[in-house]
Amino acid sequence: MNSAHVVARSLGKSFSEKRVLDNLSFSVEPGDVVGVLGKNGAGKTTLLEMMLGFSPATAGQVTLFGHDSYRMPADVKTRVGFVPQQDELLNALTAGDQLRLIASFYPRWDAALVERLCTAWGVNLGARIRTMSVGERQKLSILLALGHKPQLLILDEPVASLDPIARRQFLEQIVEVAADGERSVVFSSHIVSDIERLANRIWILKEGRLYWQGDLDSLKESIVRVHLRGATPLPERIEIPNAVSVRRDGNHVVAVVRDWDDGAARDLERRTGMTPEVETLALEEIFLELHR
Amino acid sequence: MSAVARLVLAYFTRTHGLRWLSLGGLIALVVGSAVLPYTVISDLTGVVAFLGGLALVVGAGLMPLMVGRMATSHVICVLPYGRLKLFLSALITVMLVSVPLPLFGVLAQIAQVPPSIAAQYTTWQVVKTGLYLFEAFYVTTFLAITWLYIALWFATSERNARGLAKALLVIIAVIYAPTQRIIDLDPKFHITTWEAILMWGAFGTWLAYVPGLRGRKRLLPERSGASNISGQEFDVLLGTARPWLVALGILFPITVQVLVGYKLPNTWLMYLTLFSAVSGALASRAAERSRAIWLRARWSREELFARVETAFWKHNIILLAVVLTTLVVVTRLYDLPARVIPLGVPLLLLGMTVSTYLGLMMTRGLRWSEATLAIVIMLSLMGTAVLANSERGDVRMVVGLLIVFAMGASVLRFTARARWHRIDWMLCRADRSESARLQG
Numbered sequence: 001m002n003s004a005h006v007v008a009r010s011l012g013k014s015f016s017e018k019r020v021l022d023n024l025s026f027s028v029e030p031g032d033v034v035g036v037l038g039k040n041g042a043g044k045t046t047l048l049e050m051m052l053g054f055s056p057a058t059a060g061q062v063t064l065f066g067h068d069s070y071r072m073p074a075d076v077k078t079r080v081g082f083v084p085q086q087d088e089l090l091n092a093l094t095a096g097d098q099l100r101l102i103a104s105f106y107p108r109w110d111a112a113l114v115e116r117l118c119t120a121w122g123v124n125l126g127a128r129i130r131t132m133s134v135g136e137r138q139k140l141s142i143l144l145a146l147g148h149k150p151q152l153l154i155l156d157e158p159v160a161s162l163d164p165i166a167r168r169q170f171l172e173q174i175v176e177v178a179a180d181g182e183r184s185v186v187f188s189s190h191i192v193s194d195i196e197r198l199a200n201r202i203w204i205l206k207e208g209r210l211y212w213q214g215d216l217d218s219l220k221e222s223i224v225r226v227h228l229r230g231a232t233p234l235p236e237r238i239e240i241p242n243a244v245s246v247r248r249d250g251n252h253v254v255a256v257v258r259d260w261d262d263g264a265a266r267d268l269e270r271r272t273g274m275t276p277e278v279e280t281l282a283l284e285e286i287f288l289e290l291h292r
Numbered sequence: 293m294s295a296v297a298r299l300v301l302a303y304f305t306r307t308h309g310l311r312w313l314s315l316g317g318l319i320a321l322v323v324g325s326a327v328l329p330y331t332v333i334s335d336l337t338g339v340v341a342f343l344g345g346l347a348l349v350v351g352a353g354l355m356p357l358m359v360g361r362m363a364t365s366h367v368i369c370v371l372p373y374g375r376l377k378l379f380l381s382a383l384i385t386v387m388l389v390s391v392p393l394p395l396f397g398v399l400a401q402i403a404q405v406p407p408s409i410a411a412q413y414t415t416w417q418v419v420k421t422g423l424y425l426f427e428a429f430y431v432t433t434f435l436a437i438t439w440l441y442i443a444l445w446f447a448t449s450e451r452n453a454r455g456l457a458k459a460l461l462v463i464i465a466v467i468y469a470p471t472q473r474i475i476d477l478d479p480k481f482h483i484t485t486w487e488a489i490l491m492w493g494a495f496g497t498w499l500a501y502v503p504g505l506r507g508r509k510r511l512l513p514e515r516s517g518a519s520n521i522s523g524q525e526f527d528v529l530l531g532t533a534r535p536w537l538v539a540l541g542i543l544f545p546i547t548v549q550v551l552v553g554y555k556l557p558n559t560w561l562m563y564l565t566l567f568s569a570v571s572g573a574l575a576s577r578a579a580e581r582s583r584a585i586w587l588r589a590r591w592s593r594e595e596l597f598a599r600v601e602t603a604f605w606k607h608n609i610i611l612l613a614v615v616l617t618t619l620v621v622v623t624r625l626y627d628l629p630a631r632v633i634p635l636g637v638p639l640l641l642l643g644m645t646v647s648t649y650l651g652l653m654m655t656r657g658l659r660w661s662e663a664t665l666a667i668v669i670m671l672s673l674m675g676t677a678v679l680a681n682s683e684r685g686d687v688r689m690v691v692g693l694l695i696v697f698a699m700g701a702s703v704l705r706f707t708a709r710a711r712w713h714r715i716d717w718m719l720c721r722a723d724r725s726e727s728a729r730l731q732g
Contacts (some may be wrong), residue, residue, distance in 0.1 A: 017720075024315065046718065049717070049718055052587065054583060054716070054717040055716040055717060055719070056714065056716060071592065074589075074590035074591075077587060077588060077590070080587070082587060088528070088583070089677045090528065093528075101528055101529070102523045105525065105588035105589060106588070131301075135688050187546075231583040238323055
């Protein structure tokens with residue numbers, strides 16, 4: 001039996017005429033911490049919400065723990081935690097009431113864990129939710145998703161409103177969640193440094209398609225900046241296979257290349273007669289280059 | 293002025309549905325102005341003109357919510373003359389939408405003057421009389437629409453028992469004040485003008501100081517530690533945990549109405565029908581609230597609908613008891629015709645049923661089709677209530693209409709059930725428009 005927490009095959013989603021997700025296939029294994037990157041409108045929220053079965057797929061299928069997510073059975077729900085982009089807290093309640101309310105839905109609720117995190121994150125359980133700041137509401141939303149110790153945690157831009165200290169505490173908590181190797185986390189964020197620090201797998205969404213998926217090291221090895229320097233002026237036309245972007249400055253050509261490996265290096269050296277110098281990029285640079 | 297003009301345009305064109313309504317109202321205004329003076333006014337042309345005028349009022353129906361949101365936003369503090377522009381945009385909008393109804397009224401009056409009598413007056417005298425009538429009608433309409441938008445603001449910005457009570461109270465005031473003057477046969481137009489000036493003055497003052505008031509409000513100490521959980525977690529998440537609070541929201545304006553000595557007892561059934569329908573409409577938020585429940589509860593989409601339906605009926609039964617008891621009390625208190633109770637009880641029940649299932653049907657937000665259906669249902673319910681309350685009304689027709697409502701309720705329930713069985717929570721979020729959803 002497949003042990004993957006999430007499996008998607010040829011997943012597609014359209015709203016009226018607009019295709020938001022197109023032919024996505026992926027899996028999330030136990031121990032994975034997946035960072036989802038993409039520009040606004042790339043389809044990140046749609047992807048995460050499709051994984052949770054909030055909306056039917058227009059093509060393909062997503063399964064959670066072997067079950068169609070759209071028809072998620074009760075026992076699967078207890079294994080999933082979700083932090084939405086916009087919280088669904090009830091303004092009239094206090095933070096404590098909201099926690100008790102959500103806890104009542106789960107057969108196993110780790111009150112000690114929630115209490116510990118409340119103290120560490122400075123969540124005031126007596127505060128009425130309508131008076132809480134955006135960051136405080138986000139902390140509470142995260143607590144609601146962690147309390148039942150889900151095997152799969154899905155977070156849609158969970159740290160957008162947190163201050164640096166709270167962000168660090170949250171990231172540490174995510175590491176703790178994923179550390180046992182049995183659980184998995186999928187989260188989207190625009191803070192690329194957080195994804196770089198935390199995720200062991202990266203999904204880059206571009207125009208509704210999964211432009212790249214794999215572990216961070218492979219991504220960094222695969223997408224690199226290549227420098228070609230010549231003693232004499234370089235020919236007008238230099239063909240660089242798989243080039244994402246090419247810039248020329250006299251005798252110096254700088255190209256960002258995808259699918260880079262030893263074979264590609266040898267091929268480029270043969271074509272140009274120059275030894276390429278390879279520069280590894282930070283995730284943020286890769287993201288920017290891919291969207292240039 | 294371009295900012296003010298853009299704001300006004302935005303109020304009329306905020307959604308596709310409102311855009312079409314506004315356009316319809318505008319066409320009615322132009323065509324009505326051209327045709328009505330030369331037409332023999334029939335019931336049909338009168339109704340068409342009235343609905344055309346109403347379309348423009350409804351077309352700008354989101355204006356109160358938009359103005360309220362902008363007035364309480366931080367952005368308004370940094371925009372140059374932001375509050376003044378907002379105030380002007382609201383005022384101009386109400387002035388514009390107040391034009392068609394009095395204009396049609398005056399044109400219809402002029403058209404009805406027999407040619408032999410009309411020949412005795414000069415064109416200038418006709419124009420002068422027309423302008424006098426228009427001024428009188430216009431001021432009253434302007435005031436009534438101002439009140440109506442205040443009611444809409446309460447109902448749309450505070451979607452809870454408090455907002456409901458405020459909105460119903462204002463609706464009563466809207467109908468009470470003008471009808472009182474009609475009964476007294478004293479138009480008191482100068483008082484109406486002063487009322488309008490005072491109301492807009494109060495609104496302007498509020499607008500000028502609202503950010504400051506908000507800041508001060510935050511300094512107030514917060515109550516803490518109070519528990520709100522009733523023990524029924526599902527109802528808390530769905531919003532059906534406090535039916536008694538909503539019941540109080542209904543009883544408050546009714547009590548005020550009784551205390552001020554309401555002079556049109558024949559409209560009680562219409563009021564109560566309105567209250568029962570509005571109470572049922574609380575179900576329109578069920579879909580967006582249910583996502584969090586579905587993700588945590590043990591139920592499938594099919595089971596979820598059954599639970600939601602049951603929860604709303606447990607909630608509604610208390611509200612229904614309140615309006616039915618009120619019906620019996622006011623029937624005795626105001627000595628209403630005996631037929632009011634046998635006809636009113638099923639009408640109130642069906643009003644609540646129809647609006648509940650219409651609300652549950654809204655699994656993709658309030659779209660053009662549902663909004664139209666809601667207006668048609670509301671007008672039909674009001675019409676049936678008037679017919680049932682009137683001793684001259686045909687009982688068979690009322691019974692026939694009740695049967696139609698019962699059949700309509702079954703169709704709406706069937707539709708709601710089918711929609712919930714394939715509910716798509718990406719489409720039913722009130723806080724995000726479709727375009728925003730597509731942002732990913």
